[in-house]
Structure formats: C-alpha cells, structure tokens
Amino acid sequence: MSAIDDALANNATYAQRFDQGGLTAPPRKQLAVLTCMDARLTVSEMLGLETGDAHVIRNAGAVATEDALRSLLISHHKLGVREIMVIGHTDCGMTTFDDGAFRADLEKQTGCVPVAPAAFHAFPDVETSVRRQVKAIVQHPWVPDALRVAGFVYDVHDGRVRAVDG
Numbered sequence: 001m002s003a004i005d006d007a008l009a010n011n012a013t014y015a016q017r018f019d020q021g022g023l024t025a026p027p028r029k030q031l032a033v034l035t036c037m038d039a040r041l042t043v044s045e046m047l048g049l050e051t052g053d054a055h056v057i058r059n060a061g062a063v064a065t066e067d068a069l070r071s072l073l074i075s076h077h078k079l080g081v082r083e084i085m086v087i088g089h090t091d092c093g094m095t096t097f098d099d100g101a102f103r104a105d106l107e108k109q110t111g112c113v114p115v116a117p118a119a120f121h122a123f124p125d126v127e128t129s130v131r132r133q134v135k136a137i138v139q140h141p142w143v144p145d146a147l148r149v150a151g152f153v154y155d156v157h158d159g160r161v162r163a164v165d166g
Ligand SMILES: [Zn+2]
Pocket: 036, 037, 038, 060, 061, 062, 089, 091, 092, 093, 094
C-alpha cells in the first residue's frame, strides 16, 4: 500500500467518527501559526490546539515568503486573527544548504534555469531567521500595530517551544 492509499484508508475511518462539521472559518483562538513543514512538528499537539482554533501556515523553514504573507494578511483582515506565532525549530533542514549551491546543482542536473522559485530562503541560524521573519511580518505596511507577532524556536529533541527575543 502506498502512503497515499494508507492516508485515504485512514480518512475513511476518520470520517466515520467526524463531528466537527459545524465549525465556522474564523479561528476560535484568533491565532495564526507560521511554522516549518518539518514532519517532526505536530503543531496541534505541541500547542494544545483543537480543530478550528488556529490557522497553521507551513513552508520550508517557517519563512515569511510572499505567499505566507498573503495568507497571514487574509488571516488578520478577513478572518479575525489577532496574534501570530512564528515557530522555527532546531535541526531544521534549511540550515544544511545554501541557496546558490542548491540552485547551481539543480541547474547542472536538469540543464534548466527557471525563473521560479526566486529564492529557497535557506539560512544558517534558526533564531536569526525567526527574528527576520517576525520583522518581515511586523514591518509589512498592511500589518497594524495591534496585531501581535512573536517568534519562537521548537526543540525537536525535548518538545519545548522557546521564545526568541526580538
Ligand atoms: Zn524546518
């Protein structure tokens, strides 16, 4: 059985006991989380979130990319989110390469030089990156001062979320 087949079989079981059909779109806790796609992060469990509590926006590295900003602006302006957590994590794969070398490798392997993605946003230090992402969100001209944005690092070895000082 492939991983997709397995997921669909699990969903059939999930749907049999599903009782969340009455939820509305605005997140109950007025919270959005921007975090990494890393498979070791189970965001709902590590933050005690229930279905319907929060928006969770994930990409490689918890980076405030154009698309992540798009989602966060919609979270706040359309769906009532008032607080944003940016959560990087220890042992992030984004610290293991740099953009230029990765791009050069891919170009060499494929012979193609596409225009997108313009950047992979790899970084050498997770705390520095989290600070940068928080700053990128806070300084966006459509993000009001009333929207709280805070940075954190999740430790994949002990399960703790620690604040990153601004
Ligand atoms: Zn990561």
